[in-house]
Amino acid sequence: MLSPSDVRTGDDSAALETLRRVFGYDAFRGFQREVIEHVVAGGDALVLMPTGGGKSLCYQIPALVRDGVAVVISPLIALMQDQVDALTAVGVRAGFLNSTLDPGTRRLVEAQFVAGEIDLLYLAPEALASRATLSLLDRGRIGLFAIDEAHCVSQWGHDFRPDYLNLSMLHERWPGVPRIALTATATGATRSEIATRLNLTEARHFVASFDRPNIQYRIVPKREPRKQLLALLRDEHPGEAGIVYCLSRASVEKTAEFLVAAGIDALPYHAGLDAATRAANQQRFLRADGVVMVATIAFGMGVDKPDVRFVAHLDLPKSVEGYYQETGRAGRDGLPSTAWLAYGLQDVVQQRRMIDTSEGDLAHRRNLAAHLDAMLALCETVRCRRVQLLDYFGQLLDGTCGNCDTCLEPPESWDGTVAAQKLLSTVFRLDRERNQRFGAGHCIDILLGRNTDKITQFRHDSLTVFGIGAELSEAEWRGVVRQLLAEGLLAVEGDYGTLALTDASAEVLGKRRTVMLRREPARQAQAGQAGQAGRAGRTAKPRGAATVVAELSAEAAGTFERLRAWRAATAKEQGVPAYVIFHDATLRQIAADAPSSLAELSRISGVGENKLAKYGEQLLTELAEAD
Template identity: 60%
Template sequence: MPDTALDLLHRIFGHTAFRGEQAHIVDHVAQGGDALVLMPTGGGKSICYQIPALLRDGVAIVVSPLIALMQDQVEALRQVGVRAAYLNSTLDAETAAMIERQLLQGELDLLYVAPERLLTGRFLSLLDRAQLGLFAIDEAHCVSQWGHDFRPEYRQLTVLHERWPDVPRIALTATADAPTRREIVERLALEDAKQFVSSFDRPNIRYTVVPKDGGGTRQLLDFLARHPGQSGIVYAFSRKRVESVAEQLCKAGMKALAYHAGMDASIRAANQRRFLQEDGIVMVATIAFGMGIDKPDVRFVAHVDLPKSVEGYYQETGRAGRDGGASEAWLSYGLGDVVSLRQMVEQGEAGEERKRLELRKLDALLGYCESTDCRRQALLRWFGEERAGGCGNCDNCLSPPESWDGTEASRKALSAIYRTGQRFGVGHLVDVLRGVRTDKVAQFRHDVLSVFGVGKDLDDRQWRSVFRQLMAGGFVDVDVEHFGALRLTEAARPLLRGETTVRFRTEPKAAVRSRRDRRTSEAEAFDLDPASLARFQALREWRAQTAREQNVPAYVIFHDATLRAIAEGDPADLDELARIPGIGSSKLDRYGEAVLQQLFDAA
């Protein structure tokens, strides 16, 4: 009897049931149908083409945009006994020729290639001579010219349908709002494909947004103290900021590495490899460290600067908790972030239509940050998905923010902008409102204005919050010609005239925490009892050593979720170990005895 999809899922991947839409997608593609799959990061997209690849005759050609991503996915498949390979520029001529022979002789189940290689005449001719089972186009949002991951070669992938019309295609992405979805369908000629749109909700991620206090480093350190021994990513806006934050984390005793496009390529690659192979590494990076980060046990993603858009934020935070375990997305931002991003957009070389789109996206993200509503509802709404009720797992749900009547303060702030000529930034405006006689105030004689000192009832942090929320509400804009000066928009007129009112979220007081409260224990961080934690740590040390010996990412040996289940279940023999989710027959044969020995030694 031939294997069924469920047989393969259990025997190879160690799971007893499909999740969500996986079973329907697998059945549709295995029977020869085209599909567009939108599924959040961690939702199990790979299974949607890997199982059909094993069910269908012929090889599955997987189009993947990043070398590191395809290498890790191939190694993970080889670990579970699947005949997988990749062709990319890292291979020598002899190895590439061997893989091409395996392709032609039907000895591969899946072959991963970059779009640039696939589109060469030589490779297309090679595929003409092979038996093809299906085409999988991963990271399909790369087809969109409006996205930051745009790859022009993706737009030429219609050649697959034109040249092999009877070979099914499955396009997959985790990040696609409605316009991007339409563009994928149009550019890849998937008009007749069945669309499978899963919920974009990631219920295991807790979302928190905090106003930046100073540079935000102390806030970041306090946040990271809740995640001892855990892996995570810290995103920063610039290369200089990345290096500064990484240095400060190292001084605080953390295993922190830097990653940005300006680094030497070999150092960058070594840092990425360490992050994938070792446990407890904090990677501080620009968005250059992005697509292709397949590590499932990232427990947190922190942003120390404001991202560029809701899509970017969602995609970056989605790298946390791919294994379904509890994870955190933490963002600190300030008005300076907004000013810097607006300047970057408006002074860029993009066309006016693109600039307007990017500014709208930035405004939407600022509105998300200042919102008093459920964070998850706001994120899902951006992707066209409505959620009834709060999520109970974001800062606004867990600690509903208070609000206050900001009408009078807003009128004072708007008047200060107007009476100083709409040529100054927030710092100077706050000094004027609070009656601080700085050299700059004296130079421009702003101490004689009627607004000088009218805002002594609010402190510096509160005034900055007022200006931030005025910008979020569309009452204030940034004049990039005057180095980030604030200027009034048309929406400010009725507010200045007293024809409308506004309410603002109350600025939270700066947290004062004792040294004793500041750090979480590893047992608390991993939510394990002491005995289970000891077994878990022993298993992670064994996994790290095994990964180093094989020069593979640690998670291709076993996911953290699997090690956790082993540590909690404490199986006594191979039969009990085989019942742990995530342990297929190949891994049981390969690692079973070693795992049991670790449990025995940790007892």
């Protein structure tokens, strides 16, 4: 580790002064202060902090306080330019090296690094496999290494990147340089894996609360998902930026086309598009207001856009970690946002089938199944979603959140043992008596006593279970099937998704196990009712909501929109994302406080020294003309 003599100013006042002068914030949040003090003093750190929690400051401020250049390992070269632009906007000297640079610009950045004329240098993990890059780093003075999105090192994770496995060499080659690894998503097991693979076993761990009180979590029954999505966008997020995740490339394309046809400014993003189209769509999403990105999970990691007001899933995520990581891209600015998921029986069938046919050994498939089981438990819970989510990451929430669908419209729990026995008996009789297997739809038709062509063909109207399930609707029976699959009381087999019994099925059929099931609230169960809980949530006060955002008066709201228009024009003129100029939260505070001088403006959170000098007079002019 570096000695205190290697640190420019190791006391807390230097870090706090940098926070105020450069970034325009009066105080640290959570344990930012402890992390920064530890790294400035030369210690290694593993930091888990939710998206929007201020992870970047945990290495950016040490980069400005310590001697030498901070080398930041970032997984997505497509976003490095925006990260550097955001730092440059507050007066920080930053640069990046990747394949997008022309030879002349690369040589300039390399020379700045060697001369110590930049404070932060961004690199992709792949770059460290290059001898030329390693030689360059040897010629400069490195103040610290920051490894962003550190969960990418986990081979069981949802964003695994093989090149991250080589990052343990940082400690071996530069043993005296402190390292800080950061991620927004990791269970205890994943955290241990990160520490081991990055050779950070002696590092101090900082684990913040995973709670994001400004995000409203909602999971709705899937009926007509695109129409439900459209209702969500029109009713709750008109003209606002958001991300819609789909499982397949084809679904991305069709959903984007559907939204565009409905008048929504939407773009597709998936690995099947050519690189130029992906880059152009990503840049438009980042730099324009109100764009909806429809994407596979290939999109999103490292996206710093703070004003994403919603993240919607039209297909079931494979794990809670993936779900949390993806939904965490909403509301980075702390303002109210929505995490919305449409979930149905076919999602469960499809995911189970994908696991059964996946490559890898039995242990790998069991790991995938365990991740899916946890995700299904979150979908089917009757308790507070946030409590369930935080519990998965080993954190407790005192009470309920008041800002999720199960808090706003509590579902019922009902004894579904008899219904489960009827369904399992149907599967049993088809298999054992007729040596046949069918999917959920046909089994439900049998229970409802429907005389379909298939039932007539196979004479299934002669089964003793024919017509014994008329007390439930088709939608309710599909819910029973879905929940039995989630509980492991049913299995999906074969290419056609046929139902089969499991070892645990015998406990239910033998009346040795009670099956409690979730019944959706009546309003949520109706097709197209995407926004019921959301509309209720606007009048509810979620945990921590008082610190999230203050409501603007009608006059201030008009000023805020004027400031947004000014910001959009300024960003377009400079060719940078709007959030690089100011975040929505800062503009809202300016609109609410209506400062009349530069001194008053400097006291607004997010207005640092450089931005005050650059934009202060323009803002005061806009405020004066708004009166």
